[in-house]
Amino acid sequence: MPVDHYENFPVASLLVPKALRGPIEAIYHFARAADDLADEGQVPAAERLASLATFQAALDQLEAGATPAQPIFQRLAPVVRQHGLPLQLFRDLLDAFSQDVVQTRYRDYPELLDYCRRSANPVGRLVLHLFGRDGAEQLHQSDCICSALQLINFWQDVAVDWQKDRIYLPGDDMARFGVTPEDIAAARCSDAWRQLLAFQIARTRALMLSGAPLVHHLPGRMGWEIRLTIQGGLRILERIEQADYDIFRRRPRLGPLDWLVMARRSLTM
Missing domain, CATH: 1.10.600.10 (Farnesyl Diphosphate Synthase)
Known part of the structure; x- marks a missing residue:
């Protein structure tokens, strides 16, 4: 799966154990989608930040035990729960992408x-x-x-x-x-x-x-x-x-x- 920051490098290739390809792809889909929101150059900054805020809100839902409605989170939620992934790491990504909008x-x-x-x-x-x-x-x-x-x-x-x-x-x-x-x-x-x-x-x-x-x-x-x-x-x-x-x-x-x-x-x- 191509991700701009890593487009030259393998992401969840056949070298990755089959059982973990899906979880890795779910993580990268989240990162890619959030990065795309930040990089919509023709969209006003306030709207891009608002879109990223919906991802933050979805993480809050996930932390509270709910499964957000967005397809990306439908795929990510079971991965987070099964593997005990720290949600702060996802928040860090959103923080960086929000920074890209303004800095x-x-x-x-x-x-x-x-x-x-x-x-x-x-x-x-x-x-x-x-x-x-x-x-x-x-x-x-x-x-x-x-x-x-x-x-x-x-x-x-x-x-x-x-x-x-x-x-x-x-x-x-x-x-x-x-x-x-x-x-x-x-x-x-x-x-x-x-x-x-x-x-x-x-x-x-x-x-x-x-x-x-x-x-x-x-x-x-x-x-x-x-x-x-x-x-x-x-x-x-x-x-x-x-x-x-x-x-x-x-x-x-x-x-x-x-x-x-x-x-x-x-x-x-």
Whole structure:
């Protein structure tokens, strides 16, 4: 199932045990639908926030023991109850998506990571809960992977996000490297831009690799699913580097040959 933040990576693929594909898809359907509400660019902000508030209200119903009427929650409710999933993680997702409606710039890297903590990390944590692998170390490693995936999506989508008047590059880093919003608007791939993006890629790669040991804590095929996910993220970073950081003229994507590379590298993790 495609999810924009993870469109380059496997989601509930055949590597996932069959019994958990449905629950994982239910989680992603919730995240995708809520993210779509936040991203309806032609809809006034107040209406988008009101739509997200209906999801918050549905979570409140679910917490009170009721099953909300919306089809997404009809599917999600039994998953939450059967696996004891923390509803706060779903609320964190909604909080991040609501933030996307009203905030278009980020002051520094810690502020951006706080957004990732709510926009991406909850999905990984929910999946770990499904597998009963929710120890502190495992959750931290999952957070590193999910935040890195979110950041990778930002770096490959700078031009796309600009069309929504969003810049996820930390403002203090942009100032330090001498890159302005006007440079992004002009799709200016200058030396300053290359240095800025190279810095972000190096930091994101290190974050991803710090979470990679998680694969050794996950059983069987799920471990291979996460191996491919990690390698997919790292491969996108390589694609950006190979394009000399010019994401304006060609958005990095994964092709069939990339998946072969990812599969081979997964064997040595």
